[in-house]
Amino acid sequence: MEITIKNLQYSYPGSPFSLNLPEYVFAPGLTTLIGQNGAGKSTLLKAVAGLIDFDGEIDFDGENLQDFLAKGRLTKIGYTFQDPNDQLFNSTVYKEVAWGLEQLKMPEDEVEKRTISTLDKLGLTEFKGLNPYDLSLSDKKLLTLATVLALDPAIYLFDEPLMCLDYPSRQLVSQLFNELINEGKTIIMICHDMDWVAEMGSRICVMAGGQVAYDGLPRGFFENEQLLKENGLLPPRVYQLSKMLNMATPCLSLAEIQ
Numbered sequence: 084m085e086i087t088i089k090n091l092q093y094s095y096p097g098s099p100f101s102l103n104l105p106e107y108v109f110a111p112g113l114t115t116l117i118g119q120n121g122a123g124k125s126t127l128l129k130a131v132a133g134l135i136d137f138d139g140e141i142d143f144d145g146e147n148l149q150d151f152l153a154k155g156r157l158t159k160i161g162y163t164f165q166d167p168n169d170q171l172f173n174s175t176v177y178k179e180v181a182w183g184l185e186q187l188k189m190p191e192d193e194v195e196k197r198t199i200s201t202l203d204k205l206g207l208t209e210f211k212g213l214n215p216y217d218l219s220l221s222d223k224k225l226l227t228l229a230t231v232l233a234l235d236p237a238i239y240l241f242d243e244p245l246m247c248l249d250y251p252s253r254q255l256v257s258q259l260f261n262e263l264i265n266e267g268k269t270i271i272m273i274c275h276d277m278d279w280v281a282e283m284g285s286r287i288c289v290m291a292g293g294q295v296a297y298d299g300l301p302r303g304f305f306e307n308e309q310l311l312k313e314n315g316l317l318p319p320r321v322y323q324l325s326k327m328l329n330m331a332t333p334c335l336s337l338a339e340i341q
């Protein structure tokens with residue numbers, strides 16, 4: 084599904100910050116929003132999720148946001164917050180995943196089947212009887228992903244899904260994202276981990292001061308020292324190392340070296 088933004092503007096009352104996107108299209112696949120703190124990434128994600136009252140237009144395959152969401156928010160957009168504590172509210176891990184499916188009035192056996200398979204996919208089955216607040220931060224983040232994956236929405240919006248993840252969980256999330264990309268889902272995520280951005284190799288949208296500063300593949304951005312400096316970002320560690328080693332074409336990820 085294609086998300087088209089036209090003349091998007093948003094300001095917080097009393098704040099000098101203003102989001103300003105004259106035109107932008109999120110195509111199916113993964114787009115990663117990067118940029119310094121306060122660049123406007125979360126605000127853009129909230130606008131696409133219909134969580135703030137913006138000026139302008141956001142269309143989903145030509146249908147405007149409100150009409151799109153009116154057909155059932157839960158199956159249209161899956162959104163995970165930066166802080167899982169803002170999102171989790173059920174008394175057990177199992178109920179947290181089942182909750183959205185129950186709101187869809189799905190038959191009980193289907194709710195059970197989907198909940199169990201999603202918990203299994205995220206490696207959370209052993210915790211299903213626990214209170215979500217007894218999980219580690221890494222597992223809480225995985226649980227927020229599970230709540231939206233179970234619903235199988237067309238659009239996924241993830242605010243820093245890798246934050247606080249341990250290494251195996253990070254690998255698991257990369258694998259899940261690749262599956263979603265292969266299924267043709269539209270995924271927009273925020274990420275501060277440049278190593279991961281380069282490993283994925285998908286489109287990036289660099290934001291600064293509420294605007295788009297760069298839109299394209301990671302290499303075009305990481306090779307542009309001026310843009311990196313202006314946006315206060317460092318290239319992936321592998322890239323920095325291969326520059327130090329004077330490689331003719333510096334590598335962006337370990338996969339490129341092997």
Ligand SMILES: Nc1ncnc2c1ncn2[C@@H]1O[C@H](COP(=O)(O)OP(=O)(O)OP(=O)(O)O)[C@@H](O)[C@H]1O
Binds near residue numbers: 098118
């Ligand atoms: N509820 C709010 N009220 C007033 N100003 C806000 C509010 N939320 C965000 N802002 C301001 O809007 C600007 C953009 O914030 P936003 O959270 O979108 O940036 P971000 O790029 O996601 O940053 P981070 O990487 O730190 O999450 C910042 O200057 C922030 O202080």
